[in-house]
Amino acid sequence: MPVASPRPRIDVPAISVYDQIFGTLGPEDSDRTAVTDSATGAVVTYGELRGQVDLFAGALSSRGIGVGDVVALHCPNTHAFVVAFHGIMRAGATVTTVGSLNTAEDVAKQITLSGASLLFTVSLLGPNGADGAREAGLSDDHIIDLTDGESGLAAMLQEGHEAPEVSFDPATHVAVLPFSSGTTGIPKGVKLSHTNLMANILQTLPQLQENGQHRDSVVMAVLPFFHIYGMNTVLNTTLANRAHLVTMPSFDLKNFLELHQAHGIDFAFVAPPIAVVLAKHPLVDEYNLDKLNTLLSGAAALDHALAAAVQDRLGVTVVQGYGMTETSPVTHTGIRGTTPLESIGLPVANTECKVVDLTDDALGEILPPGNEGEKSASGEMWIRGPQVMLGYLNNEEATANALVGDGWLRTGDVVEYDHEGNVYVVDRAKELIKYKGYQVAPAELEALLMTHEDIADAAVVGFIRDEDGEELPRAFVVAQHRDGNPVEVDKEALMEWVAERVAPYKKIRMVEVIAEIPKSGTGKILRKDLRGVPVGADS
Incomplete structure (x- = not known):
C-alpha cells in the first residue's frame, strides 16, 4: 500500500505565488527585514x-x-x-x-x-x-x-x-520553467504551475517551523535560487514565513562563516558538500556559530556518520529533506529529534509515496515496509501530490515515462523505508553499479570513504573493463590536508580498508586521487565527468 502523509491535509487556494507571499503581507510585517544582500550590502524590508x-x-x-x-x-x-x-x-x-x-x-x-x-x-x-x-x-x-x-x-x-x-488559471499557468540539471541525461524544461509552487510552500512551511525556522530567524541563502531547492524552499517558503534571508552569490567557506557570525544566522539550508566542509575543515573552529540552531540538508543524500559529525562539531540539529525539480521540490522532510539522521523522513501534507520493485518483470509491484527495526527491500520511489509538475516542455515521451498515470510520478531514486514510513535514499537508479549481477550503490561507498581520516571528499562511479565488459566500482578521492599539505593516499591500503567494511561484491576495485570532485551548483556529483577520466589520471 502507498504511504500517505501523517500530516494534516491542507487547502491550496487558487491564487498566484505573488498573492500568497506578498498579497497576505500585513502592516505588522512591512517593516521587517526581508533580504540582506551580502554582495552589495543592500537591505530591504518586506x-x-x-x-x-x-x-x-x-x-x-x-x-x-x-x-x-x-x-x-x-x-x-x-x-x-x-x-x-x-x-x-x-x-x-x-x-x-x-x-x-x-x-x-x-x-x-x-x-x-x-x-x-x-x-x-x-x-x-x-x-x-x-x-x-x-x-x-x-x-x-x-x-x-x-x-x-x-x-x-x-x-x-x-x-x-x-x-x-x-x-490566468493558477493550476495550469506555468509560473516557472527550470531545467533539470542534466547530470543523468539531457536537460529538460520542467513545467511548474503557480498551484504547484503554492502547494509546496504550504506543505513545506510547517516542516520548517517544526525544525526551528521562525519569524525572527536569520536564514542563510547560499543554495542557488536558479535551482528549485533554492527557489521555492529557501527563497519562497522563507519569505512566506516572514523570516530574514541573508543571500550569498556563491559558496565561499570564509565568507559563509563570517556571515553566520556577523548576522547571528540560526537556520541554514545546505547541500552535502557544505556539510562535508563544516565537518572537516579547520577554519570552522575560528568562528562563533553559537546562534546556529538547524542545518537542513537536501539535493543529495547525507550519510548518518557525516550528519552526526556536523551535529557534534557545531552543536546543531541536522535534518534531511528530499525533493526534485519535478515536485516543486519537497516531498519528504525529517523532524528534529524524532527522524533518524540518515532518513529523509515522512511525506509532507497531501502527499503519498510508494516503493516499487525495480526488476523488469515486476515493475509496479509495491514493496512492503520492513518489520520493526528493519527496512524494506530497495525499490524506486513514486510520488503523488499537488506539487507534482504539469510535465516536461515539448517532450511528450519524457513526460509519459515520468508521469505514469493516476497522478503518480516516478522519481528514479532507489529507496528503502521502515515500519514507520521513514524513507532512506539508497541512490539514483541510473547510477547503480552492476557488478557480477549485484547492485552496488555509489552513495554507500562514498559515505564510507568520507569517514576515512585521509579523505576529504569522494565519488564512486562504474568503470567498464574492456576485456570482459564487467562494471567495476571505481573511487575518486580528494586527499585531506594537514599542516597545509595534502596527505599521501595509499590506494591499496584504502581499498583494503573498504573491503574490510563491506560485502565482497561492494569492494572498490580502482582508486584515483584527484584535486576536486566535480559537482553541480547544488552539490550533485557530476559522475558523467568522472566516467571519462583515464585510468591512472591522478592529479
Whole structure:
C-alpha cells in the first residue's frame, strides 16, 4: 500500500505565488527585514520588496511582457534576483532560471528551448548570458544587465509603472520553467504551475517551523535560487514565513562563516558538500556559530556518520529533506529529534509515496515496509501530490515515462523505508553499479570513504573493463590536508580498508586521487565527468 502523509491535509487556494507571499503581507510585517544582500550590502524590508516587485512588473508590462511570455533570468543569489524573479511572475509571465555557471552554448540552448523573448543577466557572471542570448537570436535591446545603471534594475524601478492587472488559471499557468540539471541525461524544461509552487510552500512551511525556522530567524541563502531547492524552499517558503534571508552569490567557506557570525544566522539550508566542509575543515573552529540552531540538508543524500559529525562539531540539529525539480521540490522532510539522521523522513501534507520493485518483470509491484527495526527491500520511489509538475516542455515521451498515470510520478531514486514510513535514499537508479549481477550503490561507498581520516571528499562511479565488459566500482578521492599539505593516499591500503567494511561484491576495485570532485551548483556529483577520466589520471 502507498504511504500517505501523517500530516494534516491542507487547502491550496487558487491564487498566484505573488498573492500568497506578498498579497497576505500585513502592516505588522512591512517593516521587517526581508533580504540582506551580502554582495552589495543592500537591505530591504518586506514592504519595500513588495513595492519593488510591483514596479518591476509594471516596467515589464510597459515593454509588452505578460501572460504567454517567457523571460530568462541569469542571476546569482542577490536582491536583484528576488525582485526580478517575483516581478516576472507578477507581470503574468513565466520565468526560466538559468544556471550561474552555464556556458554561452548552454544559455542559447535554454533560451531556444524555452522560447524566452527577454534575458536578464548580471555583469558579475561575465559575458556568457549575453553571448548565449545573442546566439539564440535575441537582439541587444532584449538583453538587460540588471546591474547596469542606465537600463538595469534601478532604472526600471524608477520608471514608476504600476503593476498590471493579469488573469490566468493558477493550476495550469506555468509560473516557472527550470531545467533539470542534466547530470543523468539531457536537460529538460520542467513545467511548474503557480498551484504547484503554492502547494509546496504550504506543505513545506510547517516542516520548517517544526525544525526551528521562525519569524525572527536569520536564514542563510547560499543554495542557488536558479535551482528549485533554492527557489521555492529557501527563497519562497522563507519569505512566506516572514523570516530574514541573508543571500550569498556563491559558496565561499570564509565568507559563509563570517556571515553566520556577523548576522547571528540560526537556520541554514545546505547541500552535502557544505556539510562535508563544516565537518572537516579547520577554519570552522575560528568562528562563533553559537546562534546556529538547524542545518537542513537536501539535493543529495547525507550519510548518518557525516550528519552526526556536523551535529557534534557545531552543536546543531541536522535534518534531511528530499525533493526534485519535478515536485516543486519537497516531498519528504525529517523532524528534529524524532527522524533518524540518515532518513529523509515522512511525506509532507497531501502527499503519498510508494516503493516499487525495480526488476523488469515486476515493475509496479509495491514493496512492503520492513518489520520493526528493519527496512524494506530497495525499490524506486513514486510520488503523488499537488506539487507534482504539469510535465516536461515539448517532450511528450519524457513526460509519459515520468508521469505514469493516476497522478503518480516516478522519481528514479532507489529507496528503502521502515515500519514507520521513514524513507532512506539508497541512490539514483541510473547510477547503480552492476557488478557480477549485484547492485552496488555509489552513495554507500562514498559515505564510507568520507569517514576515512585521509579523505576529504569522494565519488564512486562504474568503470567498464574492456576485456570482459564487467562494471567495476571505481573511487575518486580528494586527499585531506594537514599542516597545509595534502596527505599521501595509499590506494591499496584504502581499498583494503573498504573491503574490510563491506560485502565482497561492494569492494572498490580502482582508486584515483584527484584535486576536486566535480559537482553541480547544488552539490550533485557530476559522475558523467568522472566516467571519462583515464585510468591512472591522478592529479
